[in-house]
Amino acid sequence: MLGKRKRDVEPQVVDTRSVGEKTSHIANKLVRAREYAKLKTKKKKAKRTERARREKETLKAEELGLEPPPKRVPKTLENTRELDGTVVQAEDDEIEADEAQDEYAGYFESTVAPKVLLTTCYKPTKLMYRFLAEMLETLPCAYYYKRQGFALKKIVKYASNRGFTDIMVFNQRGKELDGLLMIHLPDGPTAHFRLSNLILGEDIKGHGRATTHKPELVLNNFGTRLGRRVGRMFASLFSQDPAFRGRRVVTFHNQRDFVFFRHHRYIFEEKEKKQPGKKEKETKVESRLQELGPRFTLKLMSLQHGTFDSKSGEFEWVHKPQMDTSRRKFFL
Structure with a gap:
């Protein structure tokens, strides 16, 4: 007798929209403001939780003498710069x-x-x-x-x-x-x-x-x-x-x-x-x-x-x- 077929696990879709984009469809101004504040608070709480988790992992790695996890580098206009052919490399003989x-x-x-x-x-x-x-x-x-x-x-x-x-x-x-x-x-x-x-x-x-x-x-x-x-x-x-x-x-x-x-x-x-x-x-x-x-x-x-x-x-x-x-x- 064949066993039951396992259900296919659907991949989770990450919502990358901003808080403003998530609430822009609400027509009522008071409801929109209330929902915006609620989502903003939730987002800040998630950031604090994630930061605490990273700090805990770093401290644990230092106690065990292991290499700490890499630090997250924020995206800026400088490190996401569109490079072109005129950028001079180090020790360019020409x-x-x-x-x-x-x-x-x-x-x-x-x-x-x-x-x-x-x-x-x-x-x-x-x-x-x-x-x-x-x-x-x-x-x-x-x-x-x-x-x-x-x-x-x-x-x-x-x-x-x-x-x-x-x-x-x-x-x-x-x-x-x-x-x-x-x-x-x-x-x-x-x-x-x-x-x-x-x-x-x-x-x-x-x-x-x-x-x-x-x-x-x-x-x-x-x-x-x-x-x-x-x-x-x-x-x-x-x-x-x-x-x-x-x-x-x-x-x-x-x-x-x-x-x-x-x-x-x-x-x-x-x-x-x-x-x-x-x-x-x-x-x-x-x-x-x-x-x-x-x-x-x-x-x-x-x-x-x-x-x-x-x-x-x-x-x-x-x-x-x-x-x-x-x-x-x-x-x-």
């Missing part, structure tokens, strides 16, 4: 050969010293002068020249004849600074950035004052060919032999194609702390950062071959609105 012969090679070989000319739009405001005063403290190799109605092409020629290596032109719209034009001399390239979120050092709580020491430079997350080119452009503004005694650090941090500018001093302090199980306090050296300012954000809008030419200039890269179709696609 990239290294190109950079050894580009416009900035002399800076990294310490054969060319940076000398930067700072200027503004035609009618700068008081805010612009306060900002320039802080930028002159940030860049020890920078010199300010009043615009005086001169065209940019004349300024480029003037600066080239006097040994300047870069020009930085800060623009403003109304009472807000909104742009930066960087021109590398004598043959370019020229980069145009949108400037936003400016906060002067004097407006930062607990800020310090910069010294005359040459700062260290930190460049983060410039991973594509375009990003490395822009990063080298920033690096050419600073000396390659920083004075570590000054403990000053200038940072250009790229995140999602927004370049965050920060200026800090790191400080070492001796503090006495009481250790558990001991009566006497132990002296430990702790480090912290003190922001000097200014702070602002840059967004690359275009990169042009040669020096500034608004009519017949050839562009290496231009940001266009149709390029922003995906939030997970970055160019720097």
Whole structure:
């Protein structure tokens, strides 16, 4: 006699919809809100239970001397980035050969010293002068020249004849600074950035004052060919032999194609702390950062071959609105 046939086990279907999607079909607003709150509470309770279970497994593995279970990595726009062919791999011989012969090679070989000319739009405001005063403290190799109605092409020629290596032109719209034009001399390239979120050092709580020491430079997350080119452009503004005694650090941090500018001093302090199980306090050296300012954000809008030419200039890269179709696609 044949035995009873076992029923086929149906696979469980996991509902991946959000709480809002699960309740959007309810027409009554009060009922929908009540059901939403109920599902939200249930979801939070399930997350707490799952977290407690993982912590218990980790502690048990440590007691037994086993390898703990891998930590869950949350999905972000950075680690789910859409990679393209311009991302530079480590120790790329082709990239290294190109950079050894580009416009900035002399800076990294310490054969060319940076000398930067700072200027503004035609009618700068008081805010612009306060900002320039802080930028002159940030860049020890920078010199300010009043615009005086001169065209940019004349300024480029003037600066080239006097040994300047870069020009930085800060623009403003109304009472807000909104742009930066960087021109590398004598043959370019020229980069145009949108400037936003400016906060002067004097407006930062607990800020310090910069010294005359040459700062260290930190460049983060410039991973594509375009990003490395822009990063080298920033690096050419600073000396390659920083004075570590000054403990000053200038940072250009790229995140999602927004370049965050920060200026800090790191400080070492001796503090006495009481250790558990001991009566006497132990002296430990702790480090912290003190922001000097200014702070602002840059967004690359275009990169042009040669020096500034608004009519017949050839562009290496231009940001266009149709390029922003995906939030997970970055160019720097």
